[in-house]
Amino acid sequence: MKLIRNIIITLASLILSVNIASAGEKWDMALAYGAGNFHSANATEFAKNVSEKSGGKLTIVTHPGGSLYKGGEIFRAVRTGQAQIGERFMSALGKEDPLLEVDSQPFLATTYGAAMRLYKASKPEIVKGLDSKGLVFLYAVPWPAQGLYSKKEINSVADLKGLKFRAYNSATIRIAELTGMAPTKIEAAEISQAFSTGAVESMITSPTTGKNKKIWENGVGYFYDIAAWFPKNMVIVNKDAWNKLDAATQKLVMSEAAKAEKKGWDLSKKGNKNDKKALADAGMKVGKVNSALKKHFEDVGATMSKEWAERAGSRGQAVLAAFN
Ligand code: PCA
Numbered sequence: 168m169k170l171i172r173n174i175i176i177t178l179a180s181l182i183l184s185v186n187i188a189s190a191g192e193k194w195d196m197a198l199a200y201g202a203g204n205f206h207s208a209n210a211t212e213f214a215k216n217v218s219e220k221s222g223g224k225l226t227i228v229t230h231p232g233g234s235l236y237k238g239g240e241i242f243r244a245v246r247t248g249q250a251q252i253g254e255r256f257m258s259a260l261g262k263e264d265p266l267l268e269v270d271s272q273p274f275l276a277t278t279y280g281a282a283m284r285l286y287k288a289s290k291p292e293i294v295k296g297l298d299s300k301g302l303v304f305l306y307a308v309p310w311p312a313q314g315l316y317s318k319k320e321i322n323s324v325a326d327l328k329g330l331k332f333r334a335y336n337s338a339t340i341r342i343a344e345l346t347g348m349a350p351t352k353i354e355a356a357e358i359s360q361a362f363s364t365g366a367v368e369s370m371i372t373s374p375t376t377g378k379n380k381k382i383w384e385n386g387v388g389y390f391y392d393i394a395a396w397f398p399k400n401m402v403i404v405n406k407d408a409w410n411k412l413d414a415a416t417q418k419l420v421m422s423e424a425a426k427a428e429k430k431g432w433d434l435s436k437k438g439n440k441n442d443k444k445a446l447a448d449a450g451m452k453v454g455k456v457n458s459a460l461k462k463h464f465e466d467v468g469a470t471m472s473k474e475w476a477e478r479a480g481s482r483g484q485a486v487l488a489a490f491n
Contacts, residue, residue, distance in 0.1 A: 191224045192411055194404075195244070197253035199238030200355060202231040204379055205434040206308060206400050210254055213402075213427035217420055224416045227252065234263050238354045242403075251408035257293075257307065259336040264296040265479040269486060270309070271338040272475050273395040273468030276490075279436055282397035288489035292482050303409045305424040307401040308431030311373040311439035312394035315456065318368045318386050324463045333361055333370035336398075338471065339447045342371065345467045357383055371469060374442035383449045389447050391456045393464055397435075402427075 196214055207229070214227035230236075236244040238392045241253040242260055258271035269289050270276070276285040286307060294304045321327060322347065332348035334340045335355070343350035348369065353361050355376055361367045362385035376382075377390060402424065409417065445454040456464070476483050 169437055171223040191221070191226060191414075192251075192408070194225065194227045194251035194408060195235055196227050196229045197233075197236040197241045197242060197250040198229055198231040199233050199236075199254065199256070200231065201379060204231075205375065205438055206254060206310075206431065209308065209427055209431045209434060210402065211421055212430070216423045216426075220423070221416050225412060225420070228356075233354075234354050237356065245403050245405050248405045248407055250405075252305075252402065254400050254402045256335065256398065256399050258338060259338045263300070264293070265475065266293050266296060266482060266486060268336070268338060268475065269479070269483070271336055271396050271398045271471075272339075272472050273342065274465055275394075275468070275472060276324045276397060277312075277394055279309070279397065279432070279439075282399075283432070285490050286399065289486045291485060297403060298406075301406045303404040304405055305402040305404060305420070306428035306431070307399040308428060309397035309399045309435050311375050311397070311435055311442060312392070313371050313373055313396055313398065314393050315389075315391040316372065316377055316382060316387050317369050317389045317391070320452075321369075321391060321460070322391055322457060323459060327369070330369045331365075331367045331375065333367040334357065335370075335372065339371055341471055341474070342464075342467055345470060346463070355380075358382070362387060370429060373438070374446055375438045376453075378442045378445045378449075381449070383446070383451050388451055390443070390451050390453045391460075392443065393456055393461075395464060395468060 195341055196210060198210055200207050202208070211229045211231070214229045218226045234255065235250060240250045241250070241255045241264065244250040257267045261268040266289055270282065272286060297304050313379045315321065317330070319371040328347040330348045332343045332350045334350040335352065340350045340352065350414070351367060353367065358376070358380050362382065374390065412420070412477065443453055476487065
């Protein structure tokens with residue numbers, strides 16, 4: 168009797184351990200932007216590819232639209248391992264590392280080519296900084312060029328004075344301050360509400376975000392294509408979760424990340440054209456700022472670049488030197 172019992176117990180624990188071993192790792196991927204946004208769609212494809220190709224060793228489940236963690240919570244959630252992987256808007260993390268803000272300095276990189284050079288120049292230091300916080304960097308993709316949205320027509324700096332302005336990071340708060348607008352930091356998920364309630368009446372963001380939010384339905388009739396910077400989202404992984412993968416699976420994740428990065432840049436470039444057209448098709452006035460306004464934003468950009476260089480210190484200097 169005792170022998171049979173022991174055999175059953177041994178068999179049962181064997182089956183259990185085999186089950187655990189073959190279950191593989193499961194990662195929850197926190198995404199701040201809606202499922203229809205190109206960043207989220209790209210991340211979803213990345214997750215699907217990794218899950219399919221890992222032979223059951225890693226399954227990545229995506230949670231778009233801030234359904235797992237909101238934009239402002241994702242960095243911390245991944246850092247503490249509450250989510251194993253997530254995507255976050257880099258330049259909202261200047262307090263973590265000023266280098267993460269380099270892509271939101273106005274007029275530093277104004278084309279996709281320059282944005283890529285700036286990315287390459289800044290990436291090694293950014294990856295190191297993240298590594299020291301227990302994070303593994305996978306890939307980064309830019310938003311289309313940032314432009315000015317307004318409920319009313321803007322023809323001069325005076326028209327901007329006192330406008331209630333939706334900001335998304337320290338850089339856009341600083342632009343507002345140097346322009347005389349009144350900034351409030353609001354995550355993308357709350358944009359429609361902020362405009363419809365009248366809490367804000369202007370913002371700077373991509374044509375894509377305006378299109379995704381159907382911003383014209385909230386009384387926003389003007390888009391001015393300043394195209395002064397291309398801020399990026401990055402995908403990061405908790406290092407403890409990363410270390411649970413075997414070498415082959417880590418390699419697979421990195422190679423799929425490289426593919427997602429390339430695809431993401433291409434999607435961004437397409438959106439940079441198509442989404443401006445979508446705004447115009449929806450009846451918005453889409454144009455450029457006049458030369459006086461352009462000069463104003465360039466001056467603001469020059470001030471901010473100096474301030475950033477001071478904040479970022481020698482690491483920042485090295486990045487700018489590599490960029491130039
Ligand atoms: N959309 C995001 C970040 C930059 C962009 O184009 C937002 O408005 O929050």
